[in-house]
Amino acid sequence: MLQIKNLKAKIDNKEILKGLNLDIKPGEVHAIMGPNGSGKSTLSNVLSGKKGYSVSGEVKYLNENLLDLEIEERAHKGIFLAFQYPLEIPGVNTNIFLKTSLNAIKKAKGEKELDAIEFLKLVKQKAAELKFDEKILSRQLNVGFSGGEKKKNEILQMSILNPKLSILDETDSGLDIDALKTVSEGVNALRSKDSSFLIITHYQRLLDYIEPDFVHVLINGQIVKSGGSELALELESKGYESLS
Amino acid sequence: MIDQLKTDFDKTITNLKLSNKGIEIRRKSLNQFSENGFPNKRIEDWKFSDLNQIISSNIKGLNFYSNLTSDKVDESIFINKFKHNKIVFINGVISNIDLSHEDETKVSLSKNLDLDEDRKEVNPLISLNNAFTSSYIRVIVHENYSFNNPLIIYNISNNNLKSTALNLRTDIVLEKNTNLKLITLFDDNSENNFINIIQNFDIAQDAILKSYKIDHKKNSNIKYFYNNINLGKNSISENFIFSTGSKFIKNEVNCNLNDQFSSAFINGIINLTDTQHHEIKTNINHLAENTKSYQLIKSVLNDNSKGIYQGKIFVDAKAQKTNGYQLSKALLLNENTEFNGKPELEIYADDVKCSHGSTSGNLDEDSVFYLMSRGLSRQQSKELLINGFLMDAVEKITDFEIKDLIKDLMGIAE
Numbered sequence: 001m002l003q004i005k006n007l008k009a010k011i012d013n014k015e016i017l018k019g020l021n022l023d024i025k026p027g028e029v030h031a032i033m034g035p036n037g038s039g040k041s042t043l044s045n046v047l048s049g050k051k052g053y054s055v056s057g058e059v060k061y062l063n064e065n066l067l068d069l070e071i072e073e074r075a076h077k078g079i080f081l082a083f084q085y086p087l088e089i090p091g092v093n094t095n096i097f098l099k100t101s102l103n104a105i106k107k108a109k110g111e112k113e114l115d116a117i118e119f120l121k122l123v124k125q126k127a128a129e130l131k132f133d134e135k136i137l138s139r140q141l142n143v144g145f146s147g148g149e150k151k152k153n154e155i156l157q158m159s160i161l162n163p164k165l166s167i168l169d170e171t172d173s174g175l176d177i178d179a180l181k182t183v184s185e186g187v188n189a190l191r192s193k194d195s196s197f198l199i200i201t202h203y204q205r206l207l208d209y210i211e212p213d214f215v216h217v218l219i220n221g222q223i224v225k226s227g228g229s230e231l232a233l234e235l236e237s238k239g240y241e242s243l244s
Numbered sequence: 245m246i247d248q249l250k251t252d253f254d255k256t257i258t259n260l261k262l263s264n265k266g267i268e269i270r271r272k273s274l275n276q277f278s279e280n281g282f283p284n285k286r287i288e289d290w291k292f293s294d295l296n297q298i299i300s301s302n303i304k305g306l307n308f309y310s311n312l313t314s315d316k317v318d319e320s321i322f323i324n325k326f327k328h329n330k331i332v333f334i335n336g337v338i339s340n341i342d343l344s345h346e347d348e349t350k351v352s353l354s355k356n357l358d359l360d361e362d363r364k365e366v367n368p369l370i371s372l373n374n375a376f377t378s379s380y381i382r383v384i385v386h387e388n389y390s391f392n393n394p395l396i397i398y399n400i401s402n403n404n405l406k407s408t409a410l411n412l413r414t415d416i417v418l419e420k421n422t423n424l425k426l427i428t429l430f431d432d433n434s435e436n437n438f439i440n441i442i443q444n445f446d447i448a449q450d451a452i453l454k455s456y457k458i459d460h461k462k463n464s465n466i467k468y469f470y471n472n473i474n475l476g477k478n479s480i481s482e483n484f485i486f487s488t489g490s491k492f493i494k495n496e497v498n499c500n501l502n503d504q505f506s507s508a509f510i511n512g513i514i515n516l517t518d519t520q521h522h523e524i525k526t527n528i529n530h531l532a533e534n535t536k537s538y539q540l541i542k543s544v545l546n547d548n549s550k551g552i553y554q555g556k557i558f559v560d561a562k563a564q565k566t567n568g569y570q571l572s573k574a575l576l577l578n579e580n581t582e583f584n585g586k587p588e589l590e591i592y593a594d595d596v597k598c599s600h601g602s603t604s605g606n607l608d609e610d611s612v613f614y615l616m617s618r619g620l621s622r623q624q625s626k627e628l629l630i631n632g633f634l635m636d637a638v639e640k641i642t643d644f645e646i647k648d649l650i651k652d653l654m655g656i657a658e
Contacts, residue, residue, distance in 0.1 A: 048617050051609070075619035087614040091632025091639075100628065101618035108619065140632075157618065 001026050001196050002047075002066075002165060007057035008221075009039075009046050016042040018221035019057070024165070027193040031207055032200045033232060034218035035240045040200045041084060043218070044169040047198075048081040049074050061165070075101075076108035078164030082154040082171050089141040094153070097141050098123065102160055126159045130186045148179035155186040166190070167198045172206035184209030204236040217243055245306075246278055252308035256376055259311060266358040273365065273374035280368035289367070292552040292584045293523045295468070298492050302466055303436050307408045308376055314339035315402060321431050322398070325652070326645045328427075329395040331381060335402060335434070336410035338379050343395070350389035354382040366498070369468050373440050376411040383416050385451075390423035394646070397426065399441075401434035401465070409438040416444070418451035418479075425454045425643055430489060432463035443471045447479045449503070454482040456646055459489040460653050462517075466492045475535075477503035484641055485512030485541075486650060487522045494523040501528070501535035501563075510539045511640040515630075515654075516549035523552035526570075530563040530596075539570040542637040544630050545581035556588040559596050566596040574604035575633055577626075631656050 002024040009017040016039045024030050034040050046053055049071035059066040062077065069077070089097070102122075103113040114122065127134040132152050142150050151171055158166055168187070172180055187197065187210050199210060207215070207229065215231040216223045217240070224243055225231065235243075253274050257267050285294035299306065314337040322330070332340040343351055357380050365371045385391070397414065418424060428443070447453050457469065467490050473481050485495050499508045514522045528537040543551040557568040574583040585602035607629055615625035631654060638654070641647040 050613050071613065071616040072619050072621055075617055081617050083614065083617075087608075087611050089611055089614070089629065089632055091635035092628055097615075097618075097628065100624065101615075101620060104619040104621070104624065161618070 001062060002198075003058075003060040005058040007043075007046070007055070007059060009042055009053045009055045011042070011053050016221055017046070020218075020221065020223055022216065022223065024196050024198065026196055027191075028214065029191065029197040029199065029210065029212045030214045030216065031212035031232065032198065032216050032218050032223075033202070033204070033235055036202075038218045039221045040218055041169055044081055044167045044198075044200055047074075047167055048079060072104070073108075075161075076105050080158050080161055080163035080166045082151075082158060082166065082168045084170040084173060086142050086150040086154055088143045088145075090143050092141045094137045094139060094141045095120075095123065098137070098157065098160060101157070105161060122160060126156055129189065130156055130159065131182055132156050147174035148176065151175055151179065151183055152186075155183050159186060159190055162190075164194065165196050165198065167200070169200050170202065171199070172201055172203065180206065181209060204232040207232045219243060245281070248306075249274065249278060249308055253375060255309040255311075256378065259309075260357050260378065263358050270375045273371045276365055276371035277368050277375060280371070283368060289525065289554070292554070292586075293492070293494055293521065295369075295466075295492075295494070298521070299438055299466055302464065302491065303407050303438060305407055306438060310336060310378065310405070310408045310410060312337060312404055315404070317400070321400065323396060323427075323429070323649065325649055327393045329391070329393055330398060331383075331395065332398045332400065333379060333412065334400045335405045336379055336412055336439075338381060341381075345393040346391055347389065350386045352384040352386070354384075355380060356382075364472075366470075369440055370442065370470060372409070373411040373413060373442050373470075376409070377413050378411060380413045381415070383414075385416075385418050385422040385424055387419045388421045391425065394425040394427055394643075397428045398431065399428065399439075400431045401437070401439075403434055405434035405437055407436055409440065411440045413442040414444070415446070416453065417446045418448055418453055420448045421450040422448070423452045425646065426456070427646065428455070428457045430459045430461065432461050432465055432489065435464045437465045439465055439467045441467070441469050443469065445471070445473045445481065447473065447475050447481055449476040450478050451476070452480045452482075454643055454646075456484045456486070456641070456650070457495070458486040458650070458653065459493060460486060461489045463489055464491045466490070467494070469493070469495045471495070471497045473497065473499040473508065475499070475501050475503065475506035475508060478505040479503075480507050480509075482509045482642060483511070484637075484650070485510070485524060486653065487512060487524065488515040490520070490522075492521045494525065496525045496527075498527045499529065499537070501530050501532060501537065503532045504534045506532070507536040508538070509640065510537075511637045512541050513634045513637050514541070514543040514545075514551045514553075515634065516544070516551060517546045519548045521550040523554070525552075525554040526556065528555075528557045528568065530557070530559045530566040530568060532560075532563055534565045535563060536567040537569065540637050540640060541572045542634050543572070543574040543583060544577065544634060545574065545583060546577050548578075548580045550582045550584075552584045552586075553602075554586040554588070555600065556590065557598055557600070559589075559591040559593050559598065561592040564593050564595045566593060566598065568596070568598040570600045572602045573633070573636075575607060575630065576604055577607060
């Protein structure tokens with residue numbers, strides 16, 4: 001699904017990613033762990049198309065050159081980034097935003113757009129699955145949401161948009177244990193043989209709930225070690241120091 | 245210009261068939277205007293909007309006399325979302341009054357142009373209007389009566405109107421414990437005119453006036469609105485200014501909170517393109533104890549447009565427990581745009597709560613990225629963010645029908 005070869009990314013002339021390689025196949029869940037400043041968020045930003053980076057290397061996504069695609073085209077083709085810090089968008093109703101987003105993606109795929117009633121039905125169903133209070137959806141997007149509500153809202157968007165490749169950027173940060181469980185259950189419900197996940201995290205905690213197929217350690221812009229889920233436990237006990 | 249003024253003045257007073265006393269009063273106003281002319285940027289209140297320059301560069305050979313008669317109303321421009329009463333001005337002439345939804349014994353109207361009352365002349369444009377007022381309507385709502393439906397004053401112009409100064413005036417008098425929703429709606433199909441409108445609101449004890457001024461259709465007219473509001477005890481004045489259509493508008497609101505527990509709300513949006521230039525200027529005078537004022541102005545500037553908000557809160561020495569608030573936020577979408585904010589607080593009482601704020605900035609690129617990462621195009625994301633920015637002020641509208649009308653005009657569908 002995603003093949004990254006020798007990916008380098010600079011911002012303000014500072015090199016953050018220094019030749020990263022990664023191969024994700026359909027149905028796989030990959031976790032990337034690393035200390036602060038190792039380039040985790042840069043990786044998720046570059047994959048979703050955020051401007052401001054000068055990027056080199058190759059990223060193939062479903063046999064297309066991902067780096068040539070605009071931000072919204074990546075979303076249309078099934079890439080979803082769950083933000084570490086979801087933005088507050090004053091004056092924009094959450095439901096209207098979700099509908100605009102879903103229909104933009106459906107339109108790009110040449111599918112029939114949902115009308116208001118079909119959409120509300122879908123949202124109700126997904127919100128119930130995630131134990132997400134649907135009253136929140138009539139509020140302004142993320143405005144005044146608690147940290148947990150913001151993250152749940154990201155997962156709700158993910159479940160409505162039904163992406164092929166989901167990138168979760170420190171989705172566990174700022175979550176209490178109950179919210180962490182709900183969010184993880186949401187992610188697990190979306191696992192299938194066709195959809196892949198890239199989970200970026202500091203801690204092993206999230207991986208207790210979402211079991212990855214592969215764990216990679218990102219240090220100083222490169223993946224220095226890869227392994228199975230047992231690698232996460234090893235890191236938790238020994239720390240990143242032992243690998244750098 | 246002076247000769248043109250005098251000739252046009254003589255034509256106007258002949259045409260209007262005024263009493264000798266009425267003519268005398270108007271002549272004084274004419275002299276006031278002649279001495280000063282159109283305000284220019286050397287005058288403090290006009291330093292961001294040099295009207296003299298704006299008129300001379302946009303209107304060739306301005307006429308002060310208009311002999312247009314009222315044309316047929318194109319009914320397709322009427323709002324059909326809700327029932328309402330109508331007063332229709334076409335090219336500055338009153339062509340239709342329809343208050344059929346109301347009890348006619350509770351509402352009085354007057355169109356007498358021969359007013360001999362003492363009119364205040366706070367600036368040359370008021371003098372100009374006083375001298376040349378060609379259409380006038382006074383609506384009096386009698387004690388304890390609430391309008392069943394809103395009143396819409398349509399201000400329509402067609403292409404027969406050219407290079408002309410129109411001077412119109414509306415007075416709304418709400419007696420004790422009355423209630424009115426007023427919409428002043430502009431539909432400009434004319435080009436390069438100067439439209440000068442005075443609105444006077446007298447709101448007595450326990451009365452509520454909600455006034456919505458909507459100028460949304462793109463046009464090349466130059467407009468000045470002066471809105472004077474007097475508030476009695478425990479009365480409310482809610483105002484919303486929708487300022488997006490004309491080439492130039494200066495909306496000036498002077499609001500006197502004359503008695504206890506009166507409150508004034510002035511909210512608005514300015515949304516401009518090309519070389520449009522709009523200003524909102526407010527003077528809120530807290531003249532009694534326990535009065536409240538609230539102002540929120542949101543501006544979005546595209547292309548080479550210019551926006552201005554000058555908001556003044558004055559608190560008299562006896563106006564203790566005043567609560568005054570104003571906030572202006574502007575979004576500048578292009579480096580060629582300009583926004584000027586001038587908040588002013590003048591406070592002579594010691595037990596008051598007053599605050600003001602003003603921000604201006606660009607569209608937040610991180611927010612654009614967030615929306616685009618969900619599949620929205622750059623254009624869609626910008627529109628959503630801009631409308632969201634403006635909605636903050638629109639949400640202050642307390643009447644749901646009218647809020648929906650405004651959202652419709654903004655192209656926001658729910």
